[in-house]
Amino acid sequence: MTQRAPATSGIPLAEIIGEAFANLRVQGRRSALALLGILIGTASIVALLNIGHIAQLETLKLFRHLGVDTVQLQATPTGEMPPGFDPDVVAQLPARDPDVLRAVPIITGRASISAGRQTTDAGIVGMPPAFAATVGLAPRLGRLFRPIDNCSPVALVGKGTAEKLSAPGAELLPGAAIIVGNYGFTVIGILMPTALEAINPSDYNESVIVPLACSRRVVAGGVPNIVLAKLRPTADPDIVGQRLSAMLANPRSAIQVISARTYIKTMNAQKAVHSRMLAAVGAISLLVGGIGVMNVMLMGVMERRREIGLRAAIGATPRDLRTMFIVESATLAVAGGLFGALLGLLATYFVARSSGWTFSIAYYVLPLGTGVAGLVGLIFGLYPAITASRLKPIEALRAE
Template structure:
């Protein structure tokens, strides 16, 4: 038979749609299986992407121009100094606007009969500008306070040290060890920032030189710095690393920049999105099995029709194409329906969570494309089984 003979593609498409309509509920159930799988992939990918974008926005809002230096300890390392010449650091790394050493020490603080376990942070005046600290009252440390017993307390510690309902205020005295420190400032509550190695709300900040009064062997724990707005952070971090490595010979120097953390978060969010897509793919496989079941039952019930078509000249490829088109129609309708419901579900979830909805670039292509591929894969066997029927056998068994 000439290849030009036989039904056209449009005719077979119309017949496949009509056949699915006659199947009724079975077609609807198979379509729903594909739609649920497609919706799961689209929804989960978009939810994961929106969560990742929200997390990235949160970290970017905490300061993308901050550099954090820490000194991983190893046996035999030389001890770190108690203070740091921040002016010398800025001279050698011109891209830095503020530099502040940090020394962390756990301690019990007393005030008016109340005690609190807190972290005493020894630092310099530059810390305020680096972390964007605001004060509820009083002032922050200045460059002239290095010999003074002054302290700035975090919002949570101020609350914990309230005595008889009376809030702590500027001018009050705190006892730390054998010394009394005067409160010169009370900080406003500050959102936790994982880029910064301290929780200001739970801390008491004193001049780093004053740590010798409350700790026998003070040493800096790390350094935080703020770069110029247009500075190249990677290059600045490299210059800072070289300078500090030469300054602290015998100690490992680790300089972290926000981009490194953001890149790590991006890799984690991508892994999380792939996991969610895999869970959606399992739902899609269940839908594909439903398509195969419907198509096999369809072939079994239409053996007489298949036999008559072949007896009248239909080629095996015409039969195969007819059933593949039925599977494709189910897949396309289910994939599009699932994509709409998946987007709606993801949008509703992100709005309920207080996030900003962000469309994942691959969500729709993966959701719709994988649905089509799965449905066609599971519809291929029934279509090939129908095409391999012999007309006489099909008419006899029907």
């Protein structure tokens, strides 16, 4: 059964919609140009908001191993003495502060590394043996530390450092002897490439990792200069960080607190500012597209005055005329919004691939972009529709 408009209309709604589509096809290039403006604006909004969504996911990946409930306390020198923390105080932190689940002491520094005739300068990281797996280290060759290795002169070598210590035809392999500073170590593992995470104390790819007890031989000071504290999920990292700083304070060290949550909050705030600014650019493009739609509709009203007058003369009400032009403008806008959403996703995909990010879709963006485009079409099509509905039939029929 044919659906009809309300009683105040003189023409069936289905017929009005069909005429609107036919008129858009007749206008050809003009309709396509108006649709293009909406398409570009929608694509900009969808792409920019979705890129912001992916960037936020990538930010969280920076903490995928240690988690977001982590605080790093780093000792920096206040004088000539090497900075550091008392290992006994570090060990007591979970017992002294109820919000601390675990505190891990780490020693970092740099030293000259030799393997045969190959020599390079690399970072030195001393950590408890069990912590190597916690930070996501994985062996490409050999194995990770075991508890028995804590007092043994053994080492894990990062991918980048292993390449620098390898000679042509003589790759550095587990079992090789290396000299770290003036001490000999046996390589037990060559590490897989490791992503640099924000809260990690060092770039493991360019480092040699040794058991904490052995690191005192090759790192100046011989005491931990970094503490990683795992907090309860409900703890405030800023407040806990201040308490831990007070517990670890000593005359030779200034303590810098780096909170994973604060780091994420700051990065997301910066991304939000950029996303809003770029989305505003997309909104301006969409606004220009809406003006294009209005221009097409107004030109249509001027060129179709006789048609409008004839429709009014055979029974079309002002509401019918308004509906016809609003349907035309909304069709342009929604079609531009749908194609723009697809183009925006395609642009997001290429940006993610070129940046080395994992592609992901923020599904709320799709109806948002298309819905805004449709709303723009309705708003900018309203004035031409009202203009058409106010034409007097006699005057419109006399138009050339």
